[in-house]
Amino acid sequence: MSTSDASVPRKRRPKKVLSASAKYEIWLQLVRGEATIGQAATSAGVDRSTIIxxxxxxxxxxxxALAASRPGTPGKSARDVELEEANAEIDRLGEAVKELAVKLTLLEKKGGLD
Known part of the structure; x- marks a missing residue:
């Protein structure tokens, strides 16, 4: 490469978009040890950073997905599980507020609060 070549910017190749199934297949190859990151990148026609x-x-x-999965709750998404937990917490807090309201009413009747 001459000094004049260094001043000419290199053309970037167009960005290749991989489908979800292609990404999954690449991931399986990596997990199984069937391909290295470099081999997978070359095979898919993308940069190594894409594979990483x-x-x-x-x-x-x-x-x-594993953190969200709960035994006995097949087919529920992480969002569904989180929503159920939030609703249970709302119910618990509602019961606590009712209990405190009863205590406050009793104290007011006894003249404990002015």
Whole structure:
């Protein structure tokens, strides 16, 4: 490469978008040890950083799904489980407020509060 070549910017190749199923297949190859990151990138026609990102997103997604899964709740999404937990907390707090209201009423009747 001559010095004049260094001043000419390199053309970036167009960004290739991988489908979800292609990303999944790449992830499976990596998990099974069938391909390295470099091999997967070359095969898919993308940059190594894309493969690294696919691997990280798959790991994060799996961990999120596993954390949200509860025995005996098949087919419920993480959002559904979270909503059920929030509703249970609302019910618990509602009962606590009722109990405190009764105590306050009793104290007021006894003249304990002015």
């Amino acid at each position: 990102r696919v691997r990280q997103v798959a790991k994060d997604g799996a961990l999120t």
